[in-house]
Amino acid sequence: MKIRVVMMSLLALATVAGLTAFSPVDPQVTNTLVTNTQATNTQATEAYKVDPVHTTAIFRIKHLGVTYFYGRFNETTGSFTLNTENPCEMSFDVQIKTQSVDTNAANRNNHLKSPDFFNAKQFPTISFKSKSVQSSGENTYTVAGDLTLHGVTKPITVQMEFVGQGDKGQRFGYRAGFDVTFTIKRSDFGMNYMQGMLGDEVTIMVGLEGVRQ
Amino acid sequence: MLNTIVLPVVVPMLICGAVLIIAWRLRDRGRLIRATALGLGYLSCQIIVDGWPAFPPHETWQWLFALVVGAMVIGGIDAVGRRPLILRVIGAAVLAGMSGWLIVLANQEHLWMHRTTVAALLLLWLVTMHPITSRSRGASVSLPLCVAFVGVSLVLVLSGNAKLAQLAGGAAACLGAATLVAWWRAEAGLGCESIAVAGVLTIGLAYSGYSLSFSGVPAWAYLVAVAAGLAVWVGALPQSRKSAGWKAVTLTTLITLAISGIAVARAYIAWRADSANDPYF
Numbered sequence: 001m002k003i004r005v006v007m008m009s010l011l012a013l014a015t016v017a018g019l020t021a022f023s024p025v026d027p028q029v030t031n032t033l034v035t036n037t038q039a040t041n042t043q044a045t046e047a048y049k050v051d052p053v054h055t056t057a058i059f060r061i062k063h064l065g066v067t068y069f070y071g072r073f074n075e076t077t078g079s080f081t082l083n084t085e086n087p088c089e090m091s092f093d094v095q096i097k098t099q100s101v102d103t104n105a106a107n108r109n110n111h112l113k114s115p116d117f118f119n120a121k122q123f124p125t126i127s128f129k130s131k132s133v134q135s136s137g138e139n140t141y142t143v144a145g146d147l148t149l150h151g152v153t154k155p156i157t158v159q160m161e162f163v164g165q166g167d168k169g170q171r172f173g174y175r176a177g178f179d180v181t182f183t184i185k186r187s188d189f190g191m192n193y194m195q196g197m198l199g200d201e202v203t204i205m206v207g208l209e210g211v212r213q
Numbered sequence: 214m215l216n217t218i219v220l221p222v223v224v225p226m227l228i229c230g231a232v233l234i235i236a237w238r239l240r241d242r243g244r245l246i247r248a249t250a251l252g253l254g255y256l257s258c259q260i261i262v263d264g265w266p267a268f269p270p271h272e273t274w275q276w277l278f279a280l281v282v283g284a285m286v287i288g289g290i291d292a293v294g295r296r297p298l299i300l301r302v303i304g305a306a307v308l309a310g311m312s313g314w315l316i317v318l319a320n321q322e323h324l325w326m327h328r329t330t331v332a333a334l335l336l337l338w339l340v341t342m343h344p345i346t347s348r349s350r351g352a353s354v355s356l357p358l359c360v361a362f363v364g365v366s367l368v369l370v371l372s373g374n375a376k377l378a379q380l381a382g383g384a385a386a387c388l389g390a391a392t393l394v395a396w397w398r399a400e401a402g403l404g405c406e407s408i409a410v411a412g413v414l415t416i417g418l419a420y421s422g423y424s425l426s427f428s429g430v431p432a433w434a435y436l437v438a439v440a441a442g443l444a445v446w447v448g449a450l451p452q453s454r455k456s457a458g459w460k461a462v463t464l465t466t467l468i469t470l471a472i473s474g475i476a477v478a479r480a481y482i483a484w485r486a487d488s489a490n491d492p493y494f
Binding site for chain 2: 099105106107109110111113114115116119120121122151152190192193194197
């Protein structure tokens, strides 16, 4: 009787062991799959919404040929997508409100918003929409796209630096950011007024911060 | 300095003055040419300030170039023959309607109210100014209008529209040249054939300045600056007509100056309010 019980127990153990051995759900395999899926998600193209509070757009222009004068735009909106493994999947779509131009002088702001410069009532936004993104080094990307300023759209190519990304907790969420500096000629966009007094070349610097959606 | 002030003032002045003198030399055959004096002077100013115009224009205010050409055509038709009143009113209505349509921003809030206001103001200008200017001689039109345009120019510059102010200044320079020519030869001065150009410019520039500006200058200041030009009517009053020509012109000009002064003073107050710690301009 004892022998029968022992034999039955061994048979049951063997059956369980056999079933476990041939089970399609191997815990180790499952763990590996989960890790791979997470890695794939990191590489997937992620959408970010521009955080207007932590995004900065400033510009500089030569004044009277003696110094650079700086100003900023206080309202920047837009979105971008991020895929560091596959940059051609990345895109940028950024808008700046021209009437948010701020040079720390109310009358000069009014002048800049007038038809002499931005004509902010008729052309309320400056926009950049990327067409292609290519990696050009460690954390740098060559971004080609259309810049629309003063109602004139021109293709430009800029070098963007990928500054960083990370989960910044519940308050800030997952964030990523870029920095870009590029120079345009305002006359190319039909902004010719006060040439000489003000330079033709305008350097625009944008620190772009986005929150993952 | 040369490009900002001297050229946009001197060149239009010379062109307007030269055209008026040529028209005077041609006597009756020169009436059509005289109709183009103010318009050609202004067009030269816009080219100097803003470059050769594109068609269609990129910005709404740039339509003034084409509208001035249209106003010159209407003035020319006025100059070469007497048209029935109804045709004159239709011509004025078409010009006013086109002005309201073209210089008002398509994305303007209360779009039709703006368009109607611009068209109605221009129509009012043309209908009221034509009878008086058709009877006037010498500097009785050009001098008060010159003062009114200087007022419009000052209001525009104080509201942060330097380019539009330059254009109004160019028109004022043309009218200044016309005044000098009229003092030299009374019959060589501007007449009714230039009133359409003056109307398109004063209302077009003031409206563009108002609608495209971000300054605190209120709408009524622009309106008063435009209305100053209507003081030309003072010269047509019976009391003025009885007095000597120079007295009537002086009185009209002083009234224009006073009305313009109200507009400029209001614009200056707004400019001061925005420049507490700001030495801009």
